[in-house]
Amino acid sequence: MPYSYPYPRPALAVDTVIFAFDGRMLKALLIERNNSPFKGYWALPGGFINMDEDLATAARRELAEETGVTGVFLEQLYTFGTPGRDPRGRTISVAYFALVRLAEVEAKAGDDAAAVHWFPVEELPKLAFDHGKVMPIALERLRSKMRYQPIAFGLLPLKFPLSQLQQLYETVLGITLDKRNFRKKVMALDILTPVKGQSTTGAHRPAQLYSFDSKKYERIKKRGLSFEL
Amino acid sequence: MPYSYPYPRPALAVDTVIFAFDGRMLKALLIERNNSPFKGYWALPGGFINMDEDLATAARRELAEETGVTGVFLEQLYTFGTPGRDPRGRTISVAYFALVRLAEVEAKAGDDAAAVHWFPVEELPKLAFDHGKVMPIALERLRSKMRYQPIAFGLLPLKFPLSQLQQLYETVLGITLDKRNFRKKVMALDILTPVKGQSTTGAHRPAQLYSFDSKKYERIKKRGLSFEL
DNA sequence: ACAAAAGTGTTACGCCTACACCCATGC
DNA sequence: GCATGGGTGTAGGCGTAACACTTTTGT
Known part of the structure; x- marks a missing residue:
């Protein structure tokens, strides 16, 4: 035709x-x-x-x-x-x-x-x-x-403290997360790299900044991985 | 305009x-x-x-x-x-x-x-x-x-034995599943109703037939549920 | 010195996994 | 009676959730 x-x-x-x-x-x-x-x-x-x-x-x-x-x-x-x-x-x-x-x-x-x-x-x-x-x-x-892909980092600055990442997950998912457990799980994923600068905002202890490391992520992605928090 | x-x-x-x-x-x-x-x-x-x-x-x-x-x-x-x-x-x-x-x-x-x-x-x-x-x-x-919605039943007859459901999951997901654990989890979901007929195919013990019960499913859906097997 | 967020370990519980034998039927 | 798939329970290990105090800074 x-x-x-x-x-x-x-x-x-x-x-x-x-x-x-x-x-x-x-x-x-x-x-x-x-x-x-x-x-x-x-x-x-x-x-x-x-x-x-x-x-x-x-x-x-x-x-x-x-x-x-x-x-x-x-x-x-x-x-x-x-x-x-x-x-x-x-x-x-x-x-x-x-x-x-x-x-x-x-x-x-x-x-x-x-x-x-x-x-x-x-x-x-x-x-x-x-x-x-x-x-x-x-x-x-x-x-x-x-929950299963590292897309949250697209919403954060290139360098961010862990508390900001947690705040983002809590806000978007509408839940509250335990700080210690959150840090443990995120760190266990091994997809973040600590960077030199420190967050220096406010009258409190400054926070370590991290950046998402897509090379690390690509390397471990193959074995499957979850962002359940 | x-x-x-x-x-x-x-x-x-x-x-x-x-x-x-x-x-x-x-x-x-x-x-x-x-x-x-x-x-x-x-x-x-x-x-x-x-x-x-x-x-x-x-x-x-x-x-x-x-x-x-x-x-x-x-x-x-x-x-x-x-x-x-x-x-x-x-x-x-x-x-x-x-x-x-x-x-x-x-x-x-x-x-x-x-x-x-x-x-x-x-x-x-x-x-x-x-x-x-x-x-x-x-x-x-x-x-x-x-894995998280009961769509598999759209591929099965209205009445089916559990083994067929398991076979479907194994085939589609490309994995093998333990028979006992599979039945336990499916039954725990409480979304199947046993129906009268029995599968009578083959030289072996006939199997209980089940049908997907969408009413049960709707009732429990709200609390969230997973089909991870 | 005090307020405010950062950072850090351990325990208990529940869930998931692994695993072997008897049952009912057709041929 | 034998071959074939149907059906059932338990124990150990692993991961997840719960939980409180010290640290560092700015004011």
């Missing part, structure tokens, strides 16, 4: 849930829409793909435009295609989720955004389109993936 | 990895393409979506056309959109994976298929398009999901 596909084709967009961690709360980046439909609503950053562009490439392009960051964790999440989800016409959205280090971000409102803002994931506004359905899926993915 | 999207739009297809279990091996249903491109190659069953049709609906429609089964486990897997994956032009494929009971299937070659065949997942032929990349992802999803 020749290439006959006589039906109208849907438009194809990419939307990205961008997570960051400020030391206390998990946050997501949203943009305020400047255009109809849903003008004035908050929405996930995203846009239509170019015709010669890979899906992940489009997501990275949008991510760079909104936050200025590159080279971060980015993973496909889910594809939304219910008819009617975009009042302008049939649109398929491939959702991605990204983890960024807050310090590296320079959020800037693009041409089609009235504003950009980091919202705590527990206090999100009403979202445009069906984006309200995307966020719980992204959170669930983050939570489950943090 | 009015609905201006002046770019050419990709075509949108749905392809489904259909798994079944024959008691010994995990198998996947493939069709032999009757048309160019990749005429004569084996491929995942699938097709273009209708304009007013949900993605999952399209997948279920294709599934029913190919196998005659309805109401089975079906889940979105991953979306493939690399430019060039379809030589006819930009095509996005949303891949699904489905679990069916072999006894309920009546595989039939559709109009665009020269043949339909169940292949053991360990002995797949070269596949059309990028479908060779889909299968490992589907297998990985099946394996990981079987």
Whole structure:
């Protein structure tokens, strides 16, 4: 059969849930829409793909435009295609989720955004389109993936004290962890390297800083490993 | 902004990895393409979506056309959109994976298929398009999901002996399990109901048959539960 | 000196693993 | 009666969870 596909084709967009961690709360980046439909609503950053562009490439392009960051964790999440989800016409959205280090971000409102803002994931506004359905899926993915892959480090500075890592796990998973047991398990994984600097914030004993050592991780990954904490 | 999207739009297809279990091996249903491109190659069953049709609906429609089964486990897997994956032009494929009971299937070659065949997942032929990349992802999803959700029962008859369930886990996960420990753990989950009939196949003691009890499962699901075996 | 977070070991319990023999049936 | 898969209990080891005090700094 020749290439006959006589039906109208849907438009194809990419939307990205961008997570960051400020030391206390998990946050997501949203943009305020400047255009109809849903003008004035908050929405996930995203846009239509170019015709010669890979899906992940489009997501990275949008991510760079909104936050200025590159080279971060980015993973496909889910594809939304219910008819009617975009009042302008049939649109398929491939959702991605990204983890960024807050310090590296320079959020800037693009041409089609009235504003950009980091919202705590527990206090999100009403979202445009069906984006309200995307966020719980992204959170669930983050939570489950943090348990067996070392993706949490994508949310922390390159050097961090163990207490920050623990705080991140506690916040995202919604649990409290025993400090001693946490340190024991993390250290037993042997994927962190102590680095020279010390955290010197506050009126208390300074903390040893660590960095994630991807070489160590790659070396032990093969025998299977768990991040259950 | 009015609905201006002046770019050419990709075509949108749905392809489904259909798994079944024959008691010994995990198998996947493939069709032999009757048309160019990749005429004569084996491929995942699938097709273009209708304009007013949900993605999952399209997948279920294709599934029913190919196998005659309805109401089975079906889940979105991953979306493939690399430019060039379809030589006819930009095509996005949303891949699904489905679990069916072999006894309920009546595989039939559709109009665009020269043949339909169940292949053991360990002995797949070269596949059309990028479908060779889909299968490992589907297998990985099946394996990981079987560990914490009761999806295995979608591959078994409604009544089955425990040994068949164990065989399924061993085959899919590529491990061997201790019979006593397996039965202890499965029974402790309290999600099976013994049913009257007995398996009467072969020259040996007949086996008690069980069925998956989704009511029991729903009741205990909330407290979290694991299928680690 | 005091407030505030960093850092550090041991014990008890529960869970998971390993393991061998009898049972019911068909041929 | 023999071959085949069905069905059952226990003991030891390992990993996980619970738990409190000292250290170092800034003010």
